[in-house]
Amino acid sequence: METILFGDSAADISSAAELIKKGEVVGIPTETVYGLGADALNEKAVRAVFAAKGRPADNPLIVHIADFSQAKNYTSYIPALAYKLAEKFCPGPLTMVLPKNETIPMVTSGGLDTVGIRVPSHRIMHNIIVESGCPIAAPSANISGLPSPTCAAHVMDDMSGRIAAVLDGGASEFGVESTVISFDSEDTVRILRPGAVTREMLLEICNEVIIDPSILKELAEGEKAASPGMKYIHYSPKADVKMVEGDFLNFREYISVVNSTSVYSLIYDDDKDNFPYNCMTYGNTSSEQAHQLFQCLRELDEIGAETVYVRAPLKDGVGLAVYNRLIRAAGFEVIRV
Numbered sequence: 001m002e003t004i005l006f007g008d009s010a011a012d013i014s015s016a017a018e019l020i021k022k023g024e025v026v027g028i029p030t031e032t033v034y035g036l037g038a039d040a041l042n043e044k045a046v047r048a049v050f051a052a053k054g055r056p057a058d059n060p061l062i063v064h065i066a067d068f069s070q071a072k073n074y075t076s077y078i079p080a081l082a083y084k085l086a087e088k089f090c091p092g093p094l095t096m097v098l099p100k101n102e103t104i105p106m107v108t109s110g111g112l113d114t115v116g117i118r119v120p121s122h123r124i125m126h127n128i129i130v131e132s133g134c135p136i137a138a139p140s141a142n143i144s145g146l147p148s149p150t151c152a153a154h155v156m157d158d159m160s161g162r163i164a165a166v167l168d169g170g171a172s173e174f175g176v177e178s179t180v181i182s183f184d185s186e187d188t189v190r191i192l193r194p195g196a197v198t199r200e201m202l203l204e205i206c207n208e209v210i211i212d213p214s215i216l217k218e219l220a221e222g223e224k225a226a227s228p229g230m231k232y233i234h235y236s237p238k239a240d241v242k243m244v245e246g247d248f249l250n251f252r253e254y255i256s257v258v259n260s261t262s263v264y265s266l267i268y269d270d271d272k273d274n275f276p277y278n279c280m281t282y283g284n285t286s287s288e289q290a291h292q293l294f295q296c297l298r299e300l301d302e303i304g305a306e307t308v309y310v311r312a313p314l315k316d317g318v319g320l321a322v323y324n325r326l327i328r329a330a331g332f333e334v335i336r337v
């Protein structure tokens with residue numbers, strides 16, 4: 001199959017919406033990362049999404065809708081707290097896991113009786129939902145296990161020949177996937193995957209916000225993942241990624257020992273002037289690091305890095321999302337210096 005690369009014009013969006021209606025799979029820009037979109041209610045189309053990514057069948061897809069008022073069409077119960085959160089964070093990078101109704105096929109929910117619902121703010125994704133008239137099931141548009149795509153070229157690199165089309169909407173605004181939450185009670189939510197809607201932001205609305213333990217550490221053998229995606233090694237480039245936690249001088253000292261031509265470091269912008277080894281930088285603030293992380297991991301592969309030592313990000317705000325992706329890219333190993 002030849003993959004069409006569309007731009008962001010109204011005509012291109014309409015053509016892509018037609019493809020979705022026909023059960024095809026399309027790469028679509030969102031404010032988080034690029035998604036691999038299909039009609040969430042069409043089992044065959046959803047299976048094609050899993051096949052294009054090589055995604056395990058038990059890893060559910062998030063269902064994207066145009067307005068939170070439509071959530072009731074796909075769920076059997078919505079707590080009052082969900083409506084309060086929707087008022088504040090929808091449209092935006094927040095996915096709420098709710099009990100699904102029979103409208104959502106089991107293949108879409110990865111066999112679970114819940115469904116993750118999100119209202120994306122990106123104009124193109126929003127228009128695709130409205131024009132196709134379909135709720136859109138969309139995981140990140142990368143081959144399973146690789147870093148998520150934050151521009152159309154990344155999607156073409158992974159998906160060319162595997163899907164009908166890609167819409168080019170420029171670089172993703174946030175650069176990390178949505179925050180996924182579930183509801184522990186009427187006033188408590190649990191973060192299953194951190195993203196740009198941070199714990200601090202959720203605490204403005206919720207009494208309690210629990211960080212699921214799977215976010216920061218590997219599940220023990222036999223332990224059940226609250227979010228199936230969290231049990232897989234993920235976001236990983238070809239290079240061997242190692243995360244190093246500690247201040248800059250200790251980090252530099254550590255690299256001076258392990259340094260070789262195929263070793264690269266991924267460091268903060270502010271570190272660069274005092275760093276005499278192969279390196280790339282990924283910003284200083286957590287939101288800069290979220291924005292640049294996946295792009296950097298892909299580029300490090302392109303320049304032939306075999307081992308990448310990452311100076312660990314901070315863990316507050318959206319930094320928690322960056323840390324969560326990196327610890328998975330590093331196979332849960334952290335070097336403390």
Ligand code: AMP
Pocket residue numbers: 059060061062097098109112114115116138139140177178180192193226227228229230
């Ligand atoms: P991706 O599609 O690549 O953005 O990944 C979606 C993430 O959301 C995965 O980590 C899933 O495990 C999680 N997710 C989606 N639906 C559910 C659900 N019903 N229950 C728990 N986690 C979910």
Ligand code: MG
Pocket residue numbers: 139140148177
């Ligand atoms: Mg993904």
